[in-house]
Amino acid sequence: xxxxxxxxxxxxxxxxxxxxxxxxxxxxxxxxxxxxxxxxxxxxxxxxxxxxxxxxxxxxxxxxxxxxxxxxxxxxxxxxxxxxxxxxxxxxxxxxxxxxxxxxxxxxxxxxxxxxxxxxxxxxxxxxxxxxxxxxxxxxxxxxxxxxxxxxxxxxxxxxxxxxxxxxxxxxxxxxxxxxxxxxxxxxxxxxxxxxxxxxxxxxxxxxxxxxxxxxxxxxxxxxxxxxxxxxxxxxxxxxxxxxxxxxxxxxxxxxxxxxxxxxxxxxxxxxxxxxxxxxxxxxxxxxxxxxxxxxxxxxxxxxxxxxxxxxxxxxxxxxxxxxxxxxx
Amino acid sequence: xxxxxxxxxxxxxxxxxxxxxxxxxxxxxxxxxxxxxxxxxxxxxxxxxxxxxxxxxxxxxxxxxxxxxxxxxxxxxxxxxxxxxxxxxxxxxxxxxxxxxxxxxxxxxxxxxxxxxxxxxxxxxxxxxxxxxxx
Numbered sequence: 001x002x003x004x005x006x007x008x009x010x011x012x013x014x015x016x017x018x019x020x021x022x023x024x025x026x027x028x029x030x031x032x033x034x035x036x037x038x039x040x041x042x043x044x045x046x047x048x049x050x051x052x053x054x055x056x057x058x059x060x061x062x063x064x065x066x067x068x069x070x071x072x073x074x075x076x077x078x079x080x081x082x083x084x085x086x087x088x089x090x091x092x093x094x095x096x097x098x099x100x101x102x103x104x105x106x107x108x109x110x111x112x113x114x115x116x117x118x119x120x121x122x123x124x125x126x127x128x129x130x131x132x133x134x135x136x137x138x139x140x141x142x143x144x145x146x147x148x149x150x151x152x153x154x155x156x157x158x159x160x161x162x163x164x165x166x167x168x169x170x171x172x173x174x175x176x177x178x179x180x181x182x183x184x185x186x187x188x189x190x191x192x193x194x195x196x197x198x199x200x201x202x203x204x205x206x207x208x209x210x211x212x213x214x215x216x217x218x219x220x221x222x223x224x225x226x227x228x229x230x231x232x233x234x235x236x237x238x239x240x241x242x243x244x245x246x247x248x249x250x251x252x253x254x255x256x257x258x259x260x261x262x263x264x265x266x267x268x269x270x271x272x273x274x275x276x277x278x279x280x281x282x283x284x285x286x287x288x289x290x291x292x293x294x295x296x297x298x299x300x301x302x303x304x305x306x307x308x309x310x311x312x313x314x315x316x317x318x319x320x321x322x323x324x325x326x327x328x329x
Numbered sequence: 330x331x332x333x334x335x336x337x338x339x340x341x342x343x344x345x346x347x348x349x350x351x352x353x354x355x356x357x358x359x360x361x362x363x364x365x366x367x368x369x370x371x372x373x374x375x376x377x378x379x380x381x382x383x384x385x386x387x388x389x390x391x392x393x394x395x396x397x398x399x400x401x402x403x404x405x406x407x408x409x410x411x412x413x414x415x416x417x418x419x420x421x422x423x424x425x426x427x428x429x430x431x432x433x434x435x436x437x438x439x440x441x442x443x444x445x446x447x448x449x450x451x452x453x454x455x456x457x458x459x460x461x462x463x464x
Contacts (some may be wrong), residue, residue: 116393121375125382133375240378286396287389 018193029291056115059091064161064226065138066092068100068146069130070109072244075274076113076148083146092144093117095187097134100124127222127245128238135237143232147223151223151272159268160226163214171231171261172253174220175269180205185273186267189250190320193308194295198317201267217265218324219253220304224271232254246291280304 054077070076076096077228083094096113098106098120109118119137121130135143142164146155156175163173177185186209187201198220201211233305235255242248253263297304307323309316443451 121382123380123382124386125378125381126385129378129382133378240381240385243389245381283393286393290389290392 002020002169013080016328020223022252026212028239052091052112053115054084054092055275056080056084056113057087057091058093060181062093062140064088064092064142064157065088065135065140065142065146066094066146066157067097067131067138068094069097069127069134070101070105070148071099071124072102072109073104073148074105076105077108079146079148079150079152080113082151086152086154086156087312088161090158090161092141092157093138095119095134095138097121097130097137097216099130099133111209124244126240126243128240128248129241131222131239132240135232141229142226143229144226145159145222145224146271146296147273150224150273151274152224153270153272156224156271159266162267163264163266164226164228167262169262170264171228171259172220172263173226173263173266173269174217175220175224175271176206176211176265176267177271177273179203180272180274183273184211186221186223186323187211188215188324189219189221190317190324191254191303191306192311192316192320193306194311195292195299195303196311197319198311199214200317212267212326214264214266214268216262217253218257218266218320219250219263221273222252223273224269225249227256228253231259231261234259239298241294242291244287245263247290247295250290251295251298254302322328 066077068079068083070194076263080096094116094117095110096118098109098118100121100123106120117137119133121133124130127132131145141228142161144160146152160173160175164170168247174186174188176187182205184204184206186199189197189199192199197219200217201203204210235258237252238248239255240249242251256263307316307317309318311317441452444452
């Protein structure tokens with residue numbers, strides 16, 4: 001949650017192009033900077049020790065801006081490292097938003113990351129507000145929101161960019177999200193009439209033939225979501241009433257669809273999402289319910305268009321998937 | 330941070346580009362003023378968004394506190410209910426013990442009286458309290 005305490009030299013002000021103390025040499029690792037605070041390493045662990053400075057591209061005219069919020073998770077550096085390692089054929093920049101970040105996270109990011117544009121807020125603006133601030137600093141023609149607990153796979157960004165640039169009717173594109181164990185976390189998502197949401201393909205094996213077709217969806221998680229800048233500006237970005245998080249991505253994608261653009265799931269863009277548990281489950285459930293109520297209130301006149309039924313019923317979800325894809329009335 | 334913004338006494342372009350101030354200079358100053366205003370506006374927008382976020386966070390925390398208070402009240406009520414049930418259980422257990430004791434006394438007493446009626450039968454100690462009271 002927001003940390004109203006002053007954060008020293010970066011409080012409230014943008015930090016442009018932070019450079020590690022000694023670029024070109026290995027910087028401090030996450031463990032060195034946060035003794036005892038690292039996650040235990042293990043198979044598929046997102047907390048494999050970070051080694052060295054992360055150098056990200058800083059092109060003059062980026063096609064896309066990857067926007068990542070940093071708050072309390074030291075995984076942010078590993079996530080950025082994966083972005084750097086995956087690269088892309090299109091020029092892209094990375095914008096890191098220190099969103100009411102803990103002092104040790106500020107140190108970690110500013111000391112370990114080179115090439116990213118870093119903006120800062122002394123308070124946690126929530127996911128929506130943080131993304132808005134990052135988007136304002138971004139120069140790319142497309143905005144790519146990426147969680148700080150992800151591990152992008154090779155080709156992830158080009159797949160998103162090729163999709164959106166190949167079809168002017170597309171306003172947003174979401175990645176295929178995977179769990180640590182390789183199973184599918186999300187292959188697009190659907191909205192039901194009662195405002196509940198269901199991710200498609202969750203828990204299924206990530207094998208050929210499983211959700212490998214690009215298709216229209218109700219929404220994609222903002223854990224890895226490209227939004228065409230013109231679409232972003234047309235709908236006003238994420239709605240900050242969804243503070244601190246949840247449902248802002250559903251809301252944005254519905255707004256984009258309302259604006260006459262499509263939201264699609266792109267299976268070639270693969271991203272492991274570690275789903276770090278930064279909030280305890282009771283509080284998470286409470287916040288989720290509150291945001292759902294807000295969403296339901298905002299879209300009350302619209303939800304009647306969506307499929308009704310038990311959200312845990314495969315048949316309901318199947319109908320919702322077909323409705324979103326436009327293969328049924 | 331904002332050059333020129335903190336110079337309230339600085340001379341600006343006089344209306345109509347007054348004496349000694351060329352049009353180019355006036356234009357430059359106007360542009361600079363616009364840039365300062367834009368930067369100031371952006372900064373204020375940032376501060377406003379931060380205040381709004383803090384307000385939203387406070388509201389959320391209040392709601393969470395109210396939610397927890399509700400849970401606490403429900404838990405308290407449940408504890409009180411369970412305590413009353415437990416007290417009643419203790420009462421009933423005491424009643425049960427007393428009833429069992431009375432039944433035992435009556436049984437022993439009755440068997441004793443039967444045995445009294447049988448010549449040569451062994452005598453049974455009668456220690457039932459109500460019999461003792463009657464001698």
